[in-house]
Amino acid sequence: MKIDKSVQGGVQVLLVDEDRIDASVAIAFKERFRRLVDAVPATVLLDLARVSFIDSSGLGAVVAARKHLGADRSLELAGLQPAVQTVMTLTHMDKVFPIHDSAEAGLRRHGQADAG
């Protein structure tokens, strides 16, 4: 489970460098996320631009990641491909996670929020 971490514009960006977050790798995703994510910055952006498929196991892993961060932090999603967006919409998880068209768009929003 390859996830690349960077800090950009005061946001922790975790880029999932995998094609699928499915039952095969859901546990690996959870473990990798927990090991990789830092206490700061508080806002975490999960860049899913390379992920073309997510099933309910993968969704559960993303929810687990959200819960790992705790109530005082946020997990935002970016770069959802159509099949991934569909799963988020059908499960109503698009009401839970802020979703950005791209990591860049998400970072721009945070830049604006900081400047406001």
Add this chain to the structure above:
Amino acid sequence: MSGGKHNDTDGDKTMMPLCQDEAGPGRARLQTSVESHPDAVRAAMGEVCAFLNAAAIGGEDAQQVELVLAEVLNNIVEHAYGGDEDGTIRMELTRLDRSLECDLTDAGAPMPGGDAPHAALARMEGIAPADLPEGGFGWGLIRKLTSRLVYTRVGNLNHLRFRIPLRGHGSGTRSPR
């Protein structure tokens, strides 16, 4: 169970396991066996995608098929076979005019309550992060995206049959990011 030209164990995904149905021209069928572990399910999804390609099922239709079949297969692996990796799942997909008929058979444990769960996809507004569900979406997705879903148990075999509507979105209508 099935003979014919199809080679279940072929790892080369370009060998499309597509055979013409004797029942009529233009109908396409995939028959394959899947071992009961997640990596085998992944490989089977590759076969499914090749079949969808050959059957000119693409775009949102293909996405729905892929999602439903992944959910159904995962359920059989996790619950019917309970993690036993020596099980076999028979999957048969038949392209009809406006839908894909799907037939799955396994020799795992029976469905609790004797029927497939009638799950709905719950609303998520106003739920505290700590209370978000991490599971239970699978059957909600399956029920939402399929029709005529029937579960039966005959002897020691589970049979699950359902249809996935095909709305004719064509192939590759969305450009990837």
